[in-house]
Amino acid sequence: MGDNARMRISARADYAVRAALQLAACTDSGPVKAETIAVAQEIPHKFLEGILNDMRRGGLVTSQRGGNGGYRLARAATDISIADVIRTVDGPLVSVRGVRPPELSYSGPAESLLPLWIALRANVRQILDGVSLADVATAGLPTEVMDLTEDPAAWTNP
Amino acid sequence: MGDNARMRISARADYAVRAALQLAACTDSGPVKAETIAVAQEIPHKFLEGILNDMRRGGLVTSQRGGNGGYRLARAATDISIADVIRTVDGPLVSVRGVRPPELSYSGPAESLLPLWIALRANVRQILDGVSLADVATAGLPTEVMDLTEDPAAWTNP
């Protein structure tokens, strides 16, 4: 018990999204070096290299080596969702006891737990699949998302 | 990479909720033994004992020792949310890189990430705070939650 949490965005995922946002921001000034991103977003350089590599393997970014090389987004920033990034570097968005909800089976009074986890997942997807890198980079989050942040209670802790 | 996921309901949390549901189901037949719950829900007995203890410390259940002892809910099943249970055994629902969203600060094109995480958290809370043990135990999930499970896409993997 302590500061561990259940919906946890890992350092990897957070860094990956921020790096992707940085790429979205400098979309037409040639490839961006890992080092540049690392400095701009205060991310450990070598750690970031590995993350960018995962994103390349996942088809999210393309890379070029050598002097004046670097990374750029493989698709338009409007066409890459936050969920795409997180899934690429960290795997599935939602799991229960290590497996994805559809593989679960409950009995007795717990039977309705499965639909609950499904609803939870659908809800998370709605947000993370529905927001693109461009939305965040240009500070133009969808109104449904902005609406959720209106309630001051959303900003307080528990 | 692999089967790790970002919104992960741990075994602890899953077991805790199921145990609480079992208690909600036998609310007026006297205290329920850990062993009984363990068998009914196929949860490792000694592991469950620890979880029930955490729930007692968290004020969710009361206990009685000795022959004919066991556990019962401390409040009405309508008055305990799924979020209450998860938070009691696992800590805060949502965190980014180990800290809760309000403590974060982003710069440059990542500035709108904070409102995004806040919206995500609000959305998760909406579900988990809004569903009580009684809702699940009686298979009477709120209609907003049921609506989310209507779309067949909610049941498919990615």
Place this chain on the structure above:
DNA sequence: ATGTTTCCTAGCAGAGTAGTAGGAAATAAC
């Protein structure tokens, strides 16, 4: 007293997290 059941402490094997280190391979500029 006796049996039952919770409560407490300790430990443990495996996996995941957040990095670091060092160098090989590709590319561009000269």
Place this chain on the structure above:
DNA sequence: GTTATTTCCTACTACTCTGCTAGGAAACAT
């Protein structure tokens, strides 16, 4: 073709978290 640059790859480390198990002490009912 050499050199500087930058990605790419492998391996390693230290720490924490997860999902348990073991053994017994304390409380309670009969």
